[in-house]
């Protein structure tokens with residue numbers, strides 16, 4: 001079954017169509033990437049999927065049910081989100097932020113149990129932040145904040161995870177570590193990704209978006225090509241194989257490159 005399905009989706013901002021008749025699906029337990037140039041609509045598409053925006057036309061289905069018909073708590077049980085919108089106004093501790101991931105699994109007045117704390121602590125350990133439990137969230141660096149938010153998503157323990165540039169702010173060690181952790185969850189994953197080599201290493205399939213539409217879809221080998229980089233991103237590339245992972249590796253060069 002398609003765990004996540006986007007059907008005939010349209011969304012406009014100030015009368016400008018940002019999402020233009022998008023259809024896509026993410027099958028159960030697949031890791032699917034979304035790539036496209038700046039401003040093509042990736043975040044707007046994800047915001048429709050995680051219900052920050054309401055589609056103007058079309059619908060989104062989670063396990064076959066229109067997400068508009070699913071209660072908030074049910075959505076939280078089934079879909080975790082790591083978005084770019086994380087402007088926490090109040091100064092929570094790291095522990096409080098990560099434990100928010102348990103909300104979906106409790107009654108309104110239930111307090112956190114030892115088990116909840118264990119899950120939260122384990123998630124922090126998996127993102128390399130076990131010593132940060134009592135730190136103030138606002139005092140963290142950009143990369144540390146991003147890892148805390150990923151730990152909160154892990155704590156939520158949902159079967160579908162939506163990520164908007166999950167490796168944003170992360171140094172190379174944590175880019176790989178976080179992607180390894182997410183991949184190891186073996187849950188249905190849909191992620192907007194800017195780094196094509198990360199996309200190549202981790203995605204089963206990739207959607208390529210341009211100007212609000214899906215232009216290409218396929219395995220990394222099929223869509224991470226010289227032709228598509230030139231056509232969609234306007235850049236020249238050289239495609240090789242990473243000798244360690246055996247996955248596609250992309251090197252870019254500018255038109256101005258002039259070997260001496």
Ligand SMILES: Nc1ncnc2c1ncn2[C@@H]1O[C@H](COP(=O)(O)OP(=O)(O)OP(=O)(O)O)[C@@H](O)[C@H]1O
Nearest residue numbers: 013014018036037038039040041042043044045192
């Ligand atoms: N609240 C808003 N008001 C006006 N325009 C908006 C708003 N949100 C997004 N847009 C516009 O919609 C288009 C798509 O934006 P979106 O953030 O979805 O792109 P993106 O593909 O995620 O870009 P990036 O790769 O730069 O993160 C852009 O032209 C953007 O300026």
